[in-house]
Amino acid sequence: MEEKIKAFMDEVKARNGHEPEFIQAVQEVAETVIPYIVQHDIYHGKNILLRMVEPERLISFRVAWVDDAGEIHVNRGYRIQMNSAIGPYKGGLRFHPTVNASVLKFLAFEQVFKNSLTTLPMGGGKGGSDFDPKGKSDDEIMRFCHAFMTELCRHIGPNTDVPAGDIGVGAREIGFLFGMYKKIRNEFTGVLTGKGLSWGGSLIRPEATGYGTVYFADSMLKTKGESFNGKKVVISGSGNVAQYAAEKVLQMGGKVLTLSDSSGYIYDKDGIDSDKLAFVMDLKNNKRGRISEYADKYASASFHKGETPWKVSCDIALPCATQNELNGDDAAILIKNGCIAVAEEANMPSTPEAVHAFHDAKILFAPGKASNAGGVATSGLEMSQNSLRISWTREEVDERLKGIMAGIHDACIQYGQEEDGYCNYVKGANIAGFVKVADAMLAQGVI
C-alpha cells in the first residue's frame, strides 16, 4: 500500500512540486483514500484520484486599481475551478498577501470533499487575490473589489461557479463584488453567497461556519458522553468564524478563554462572555482594530504578542484562523494539558505532525473539511432560496444546518470507525467525500 501511495504522490509532486500546501492536502487524502480504492473494484483502472487533483480550470488575471492617493497598484487574481462532477463550482474568495496558486489549490481541493459531504449539489472551487485589505479605506476596498469582478464575472454564474467569502472577504466585500457583477452582466442572480439579507442573502449564513463546527464538535463529544457545558475552550482567530464559534460555545455553556489575530493572542482568565464578545465583534467588524485592544479594555485579560494560544490549558481547542497554525509541538502541549477534543474551523490549521499526534493520543479530532462544512452548506441553502425566490426563517435554516452537520458526523463514523472503536474522522471525511464525487465522475465518463 505504501508503495502505491508513494507512486501516486511522486506523480503529483512531479507536476506540483513547488506547491507545498497543495501537496500537504493531497498527501492526507491519498493516505486514506488509496487503500479504499484498492479495496473497491469499480474504481480500478480509472485514475479517479489523479483526475481529481488536476483542476478543471485555473484562471489567473491582473487586477489593477487606484488607491486614495491616486497611485496605481497591481495584484494577481485567481479562480481555481477544481471539480464540477456533482454541481457548479462553489467556494470562497480569499484576499490576503499569502494567497498564491498553492494555497488556493489546497483550498479548492479540500472544498471538493467538503461540499460533497454536505450532500448538497455543489462542486468545488476557490479563488482570491494577494491583495492585503489591512489598512485600506472602504473606498479602496470598493475599487479593488470592482476591478477584481470586472474579470471574474466572465467565469462565474449561478449555474457555473458561485463564490463566497473567506479570509479578508466578508459582507462588505461581497456587496461590492455583487454590485459590479450585476452591473456588467445586467442580471440579478444568486451568483455569490453571503449576500446581505435585503438582496438575496440567507439568515444564519454569517453564523454558519462557527455554529456548524460547534454542532459537529458537540456530536463528537456526545460519543464520549461529554458536552460543551462547563468546558474550557481555546479559540484562535477573531474573524467571522472565530466570533460565531465563540457565540455558540457560550450558548452551550462553555467558557471561551482566548482569541487571536496575526499579532498575537489574548487570554481572559474570567472568560470571554457575550458582552466582551460584542466588543470583539465591533472591534474587528467595524473598527477593524487589533485584538491587543481587548487586553487594554479588560483587566482580566493579557496579550501575548506574536504567540499562538495553544499553551493555554483547555478541554477543547477550536483553531479558527489559518492553515498550519497548530504544529506538532502545539499538539503535544494540548494533549499534555488534558485537551479531549480539537475541531478545525479553519481549513487545514493543523500540520500533519499535529494530526498524527492527536490520532496517536486517540483524542477526538475533526478535520476542517468535515467540521467547518456548515458555512458552505448554508451557502448551498442560500442558493436554494435564491432559486426558489423565497427566504426561510432563522429557525428553519438553523435546523437544516444542524441536520447537515449531524449527517456529516454520521458519514465520518460510517467510513472512519476503526476496529478498536476509535473514529478516525480524517479517514471518514475523506472517503465519504470521495465516494460521491468519484461515482459521479465514473457515471460521466473520461472528461
Ligand SMILES: NC(=O)C1=CN([C@@H]2O[C@H](COP(=O)(O)OP(=O)(O)OC[C@H]3O[C@@H](n4cnc5c(N)ncnc54)[C@H](O)[C@@H]3O)[C@@H](O)[C@H]2O)C=CC1
Ligand atoms: N468564512 C467562512 O464561511 C469559512 C471560513 N473558513 C476558514 O476559516 C478561517 C478563518 O476565516 P474567516 O473567519 O472567514 O476569515 P476572517 O478574515 O474573518 O478572519 C480571519 C482571522 O484569522 C486571523 N489570521 C489570519 N492570518 C493569520 C495568521 N497568520 N496568524 C494568526 N491569525 C491569522 C485574522 O487575524 C482573523 O482573525 C480560514 O481558514 C477560512 O478558510 C472555513 C469555512 C468557511
Ligand SMILES: O=C(O)CCC(=O)C(=O)O
Ligand atoms: O460558502 C462558501 O461558498 C465558501 C465557504 C468556504 O470557502 C469554505 O468552506 O472554506
